[in-house]
Amino acid sequence: MTCLVTDQAQLRELALGTVDVVLGQRYHHLPETAPKGIGVSPLLDDPLLVVTAADGSDQRPVALRELATHDLVVPPATTECGQAILHACHQAGFTPTPRYVTADIAAQLTLARAGLATALAPRTAIDPVGPGIRTAPIEDHPILRRLFAAIRHTETTNPTTAAVIAALRTAARQDRTTHLPPP
Secondary structure (H helix, E strand, O other), X not given: OOEEEOOHHHHHHHXXXXXXXXXXXXXXXXXXXXXXXXXXXXEEEEEEEEEEEOOOOOOOOEOHHHHHXXXXXXXXXXXXXXXXXXXXXXXXOOOOOOOEEOOOHHHHHHHHHXXXXXXXXXXXXXXXXXXXEEEEEEOXXXXXXXXXXXXXXXXOOOHHHHHHHHHHHHHHHHOOOOOOOOO
16 A cells, blocks of 8 residues: 655556555645546645744734735745745735745744744644744635545445545544535
8 A cells, every 4th residue: 555645746646556545735726636537535624824923912813914014934936835825815915025935834833933934834734732833813815725635436445545545534533623525
């Protein structure tokens, strides 16, 4: 059993039969792009949160346009997350001018914790008991990524693959705050 975290190349590998299960993410503003013959099982909608240094303020939702004046740390615009952030900021009426650009979420959180930048990070990537940071939801232009598992459509169900998908669904339900429609 081979299982990969995906980009489009790994979905093609799945279609070719090189791997059995692919774990992936897709941001909601992007179109569905699964190759023919691939079944996608949504696992979890994972919102990006605004992350700043802990300062004792409340965790009220933040309007995305409020971030227009912040020093931001964002992933590169060539990544799906970077594209999703740019898309949402444009919808909110501004083009972000980041102070830092890195795809490394740990580095983004470190910069936020140090008070050097405001980050937009997926909820599941943030340690909920990590000291030194404040998180807040985006209230007006939420940025969501869907985590999914993908398998090949076949004539017969592979019991191992089915067990992996069931385990992933169970794990996703355990700490879910955003609910998905049934598959």
